[in-house]
Amino acid sequence: MGAGHGHKLHYHGHSLIHRLPAHVKIVALLGFMLTVVATPREWYPVFAGYLACLLAVIAVSQVPPLYLFKRMVIEIPFVVFALLMPFIATGPRIDVLGLAVSEDGVLAAWGLLAKGTLGVLGSLTLAATTEPRDVLAGLERLRLPNQLVQIMGFMVRYLDVVTEEMRRMRVARESRGFRATSITHWPAVARSAGALFIRSYERGERVHLAMVSRGYTGKLPRT
């Protein structure tokens, strides 16, 4: 339905997965995630099964795997944490490649990595095959309170505007010779963040004014 100008996470296509109603996909993802999280981490073959399911869905959706893989960088902080776990955790030690690591830690790291990766991949697949506005419409059909759907809608709409404003402020700062190189520069950055917050808040008020001017009474009309 979109004209190929969707969000950065969206991959335009017409596959079966793209065409599925958004609320079906949301429920499927939620069900999938709850199952994954509830599975004991020692059931290794089951996780392989989950991954196979997910890969099958991705194959049907015709979203290039590389497209999704690049966007998985978001998981890196968790990966780093997972990799640290075997060294930090206590308990009996085992030898892996000559390093003494905690057995519990290795298991916990595996659990975090496996479940996290499945979650990220699943969410990215949803995002790649569903336009943000359809996700919102789907959530609304699932009876999520209207106010929450509205808030998410505004977040999607204004994320780019606020990011752009932040970028302009950084450019303006740096044009006056400022570079955040040491901790003594942090107050300036913090003040910028404060200014950004106030600007966004004021923009929110102006947007509300513009909405009220067009007859808004508290509920977005379903069109």
Add this chain to the structure above:
Amino acid sequence: MSTPVLDVQGLAYAYPDGHQALYGVNLHVHQGERVGLLGPNGAGKTTLVLHLNGILTPGAGSVAVSGLPVTKQNVQEVRRRVGVVFQDPDDQLFMPSVRDDVAFGPANLGMRGKALEERVLDSLDKVGMAEFVDRPPHHLSFGQRRRVAVATVLAMEPEILVLDEPSSNLDPASRRELADILRSLDVTLLMVTHDLPYALELCPRSVVLSDGMIVADGPTYDILTDDALMSAHRLELPFGFDPRAVRLPSAG
């Protein structure tokens, strides 16, 4: 004369912090007129606009739109009749697609289905943006967003269109395109601006608001050539612009 579309009488307003912005404003706009509301920054132009559709409530005086007084009970109908296009299109366009954004106003008025879709396309057509109906607003150029913002208000079929600084931040080509569009619309227009050449181009009549009072009301040409009035109220023509040397577009 018939009932004015816009009838502002003795309007005074002070902000909650005590700052008095308007001191008894009288303004009448009649059907089919295009009126420029001129004034320097801080003259109270935007405050006046916010009274026209009942966002602010007058401290004294009254506002009526086609005979309907602006009161709490009438506010929904008043907002249909008075379409305000705000200065920053990013404030006005908040839906995920141009279609949803233009539909927002009429849908709030209870319109649905095919009639709504027709209204949306018709309004976008008037501003030459029909082909962008499925695009997200933030992917359009600034000039295009301004035009869509005009369409969002046209979709409510207002009796008067109020534009707050319509030419700000537009490049000369977008500026001219918008002028052509505004001239082609069959609607009463109140244009708030300090872009004096733009007012001269579009509005046969202008009023000057200065320090919360209307200090002049007459043909735009006469106001812009009244040097004493201009300098008394911080109105200046851009460098090199001489209204006496301009051939005015034929009245329309």
